[in-house]
Amino acid sequence: MSVPGLFDALQALAAAGVAEGLPKATIDLVHLRASQINGCSVCVDMHTRGAKKAGEADERLFTVAAWREVPYFTDAERSALALTEASTRLCDRSDPVPDEVWNAAAEHFDEPALAALVVQIASINLWNRLNVLTKQIAGEWTAQWA
Numbered sequence: 066m067s068v069p070g071l072f073d074a075l076q077a078l079a080a081a082g083v084a085e086g087l088p089k090a091t092i093d094l095v096h097l098r099a100s101q102i103n104g105c106s107v108c109v110d111m112h113t114r115g116a117k118k119a120g121e122a123d124e125r126l127f128t129v130a131a132w133r134e135v136p137y138f139t140d141a142e143r144s145a146l147a148l149t150e151a152s153t154r155l156c157d158r159s160d161p162v163p164d165e166v167w168n169a170a171a172e173h174f175d176e177p178a179l180a181a182l183v184v185q186i187a188s189i190n191l192w193n194r195l196n197v198l199t200k201q202i203a204g205e206w207t208a209q210w211a
Contacts, residue, residue, distance in 0.1 A: 075188070075191070075192065078184065078187075078188050078191075079184075079185070079188045081184060082181045082182075082183075082184030082185040082187075082188055083181055084177040084178045084180065084181035085177065085178070086174060086175050086177060086178030086181075087174060087178040087181045087182055087185070089119060090116070090119070090121060090142075091141065091142055091145050091182070092185050093112055093115060093116035093119065093121060094116070094125070094129055094132075094138075094142055094145065094146060095145055095146065095149045095182070095185055095186060095189065096108065096112040096185070096189045097109065097112045097113060097116065097126070097129050098129050098130070098132070098146050098149050098150065098153075099149050099153045099186060099189045099190055099193060100112060100189060100193055101129070101130050102150065102153045102154065103153065103190065103193035103194070103197060104193075104197060105192070105193035105196045105197050106196075106201075106202070106203035107196040107201045107202070107203050107205075108189065108192055108193055108196060109203070110203040110204060113126055122137070124137055125137045125138065129146070132146045140173060141173035141174065143169075144166075144169040144170040144172065144173045144174075145170060145173075145174075145182055147166050147169060147170070148162070148166055148167065148169075148170045148182065148183075148186065149186050151163065151166045152183075152186050152187075152190075153186070153190055170182065
């Protein structure tokens with residue numbers, strides 16, 4: 066990162082979006098789904114690997130893009146994925162985040178967890194845009210962590 070302090074600030078934003086009641090598995094799914102929508106190969110690669118390393122099941126990782134059609138996700142995860150899709154695709158409809166999408170997430174997550182979910186969605190969308198805009202290449206990041 067050529068902007069001094071940017072990486073640390075982005076890491077701090079992601080860390081701020083962690084709360085009790087928002088499972089790590091849900092965060093991983095949200096990161097993966099937003100990254101798929103945004104075409105961020107770096108983040109799709111990174112978050113698939115991370116989720117797999119954390120014990121996520123293959124069938125869930127393989128089908129997160131079709132989460133509505135498969136039985137592998139809880140109602141809470143489905144509400145988080147719906148909120149992720151709505152807030153990632155803001156320009157796709159006149160009411161980008163319909164009340165029913167927000168209310169479904171609010172049914173499953175208390176206020177701190179819901180706030181953390183919103184921050185996680187915003188954070189991954191920012192990372193996706195930075196990576197896509199600067200044409201980062203999937204897999205190159207793994208060398209710096211090896």
